[in-house]
Every structure is written in C-alpha cells, then in structure tokens.
Amino acid sequence: MDEQRVAEFYNAVGCSYDRSLYFLACDPLYQAEIARFTRGRRFRRVLDLGCGTGKQTLLLAPFADEVWAIDLSAESLRQAEARCARAGFRNVRFLQQSIVALPAEDGSVDAIFSYGDVISHVNVAYLQVFAESARVLTPGGLMAFEVDGKWELDMLLHNPEERARARATRGMGHLRIWRDIPCKTFTGPEIRRILLKAGLRPVRIRGVNIFHCLLPETVLFGLPQEVGAAWRMASAVLQRLDAAIGILPGFCRLASTRLVAAVKR
Numbered sequence: 725m726d727e728q729r730v731a732e733f734y735n736a737v738g739c740s741y742d743r744s745l746y747f748l749a750c751d752p753l754y755q756a757e758i759a760r761f762t763r764g765r766r767f768r769r770v771l772d773l774g775c776g777t778g779k780q781t782l783l784l785a786p787f788a789d790e791v792w793a794i795d796l797s798a799e800s801l802r803q804a805e806a807r808c809a810r811a812g813f814r815n816v817r818f819l820q821q822s823i824v825a826l827p828a829e830d831g832s833v834d835a836i837f838s839y840g841d842v843i844s845h846v847n848v849a850y851l852q853v854f855a856e857s858a859r860v861l862t863p864g865g866l867m868a869f870e871v872d873g874k875w876e877l878d879m880l881l882h883n884p885e886e887r888a889r890a891r892a893t894r895g896m897g898h899l900r901i902w903r904d905i906p907c908k909t910f911t912g913p914e915i916r917r918i919l920l921k922a923g924l925r926p927v928r929i930r931g932v933n934i935f936h937c938l939l940p941e942t943v944l945f946g947l948p949q950e951v952g953a954a955w956r957m958a959s960a961v962l963q964r965l966d967a968a969i970g971i972l973p974g975f976c977r978l979a980s981t982r983l984v985a986a987v988k989r
C-alpha cells in the first residue's frame with residue numbers, strides 16, 4: 725500500500741520536485757560523493773536504487789559497463805530514460821519495481837547508489853533493502869546511500885509533536901511524515917548496527933541538510949525562480965555552511981539526512 729502511494733506521489737510530482745530548492749541544494753553533495761567513489765574506477769554493474777528522474781544515473785553511467793536504474797514510479801523512469809538518451813548513454817536498463825527485492829544474482833554488482841532519501845521511503849521493509857544489497861554486491865563492493873536522520877534540527881526547534889514521537893522511540897529512529905508519506909528515520913548507531921548485521925562495513929557517514937532545512941517548507945520545495953533572490957541567497961549561504969560542518973559528529977547528528985557509504989565484507 726505504501727509503495728502504491730509513493731509511486732502515485734512521484735508520478736504526480738515527477739516533472740518538478742527535482743528542481744525545487746531542496747533537491748538543488750542536495751545535488752552538489754551527491755555529485756561530490758559520487759565523484760569520490762567513482763574516481764579512477766571502472767565498474768561492471770552498478771545499481772541506482774530509486775533513480776527518480778535519473779540525476780545520479782547520468783553521473784554513474786560513464787563509470788560502468790551497465791547501470792540498472794530502478795524505481796517504482798513510471799513517470800520518473802520515463803524522465804530518467806529521456807535524460808540518459810539525451811546524454812547519449814545506452815548502457816542503462818530501466819526497471820519499474822520495488823528495491824525490496826533486487827533482480828540481480830548473488831555477488832553480481834560492483835556498486836549500489838541510492839541518493840534522494842529513497843531507503844527511508846521503505847519504512848517497513850528497509851532491512852530487506854540492506855539484506856538484498858549485501859546479497860547482490862560482490863565482496864568489496866560499495867553501497868552508498870542516504871537516509872533520514874532522527875534528531876534533525878528543524879524538528880527539535882519547530883515540531884513538538886514529532887519530537888514527542890521521536891523521544892518515545894528509544895534506540896532507533898521513528899517515522900517522519902513528509903507529504904503524507906511516512907519516512908523511516910535512523911540514529912547513527914542504528915544504521916551502523918543494521919549495516920554490520922547485513923554484512924556491510926560502514927566507511928563514511930556525513931550529515932546533509934542541517935541549517936538549510938530551517939528554511940520555510942514553501943521555500944524549500946519551491947522552484948528557485950518562484951522563491952525570490954533573498955531566499956536563494958539564504959539557501960546558498962546555508963548550503964555552504966552545511967557542507968562544511970556536515971562531517972563533524974555533533975552537527976551530523978542534527979542533520980535531516982545522512983549520506984552513508986559501506987563496503988561488503
């Protein structure tokens with residue numbers, strides 16, 4: 725049921741959400757992480773879990789013999805396919821299905837990327853996503869992904885109702901409701917525990933969206949041309965601040981989302 729709701733949501737917003745100030749702010753960090761993990765490497769097969777409109781698929785395609793771009797949303801996949809075709813990439817397979825069961829054989833994938841908070845959308849079966857990723861990865865293979873952080877600054881300052889729910893969920897993340905979609909949040913120790921149990925060794929965790937998420941919701945999810953120059957300027961300043969402090973443990977804990985990288989043992 726959740727999957728159907730998620731697919732319907734992204735089918736409906738597919739044409740514009742990825743150009744909102746929020747997602748535009750995330751892009752440079754995703755690009756930097758992808759550059760870090762692809763530099764000087766050649767992969768045989770890479771999976772892009774929850775590829776959406778294909779922003780990261782496009783960055784991964786030059787480094788792999790083949791990329792499998794997987795998403796629930798037909799409209800997002802249509803746009804991802806058009807984006808890759810425009811760029812001339814013919815090594816991408818587009819698969820409309822859930823990431824809860826991956827269509828690859830054991831040990832047949834060199835790297836998995838999943839940016840844009842995809843795994844948090846899988847708020848019930850998220851353990852299955854990690855187990856499946858570990859199953860399909862080759863030993864030494866990389867899993868780089870983003871998940872919601874539990875103690876985000878915006879919630880702590882502005883959302884007493886959610887704060888109470890977070891406090892009631894001890895030792896693990898709670899559900900954050902975003903546009904009627906429940907998203908699973910994670911604590912740092914929880915995500916480390918889950919990864920280790922799945923056979924994945926965490927190698928890097930950084931926070932993103934710390935102060936930037938304090939901007940009003942209408943600004944965050946507005947298009948840059950709609951929000952005005954002053955908000956665009958505020959966004960640029962906060963993005964720079966977040967980029968600089970997101971690697972510090974105290975600030976990472978307050979981040980709305982975290983970028984995590986792990987290696988298959």
Ligand SMILES: C[S@@+](CC[C@H](N)C(=O)[O-])C[C@H]1O[C@@H](n2cnc3c(N)ncnc32)[C@H](O)[C@@H]1O
Nearest residue numbers: 734774775776795796797822823839840842845
């Ligand atoms: C915020 S978008 C991010 C898209 C893209 N990675 C980006 O950063 O631009 C989240 C995507 O995850 C997809 N998604 C959510 N749950 C999924 C699931 N269980 N299986 C496959 N895709 C899923 C949604 O359809 C949506 O396209």
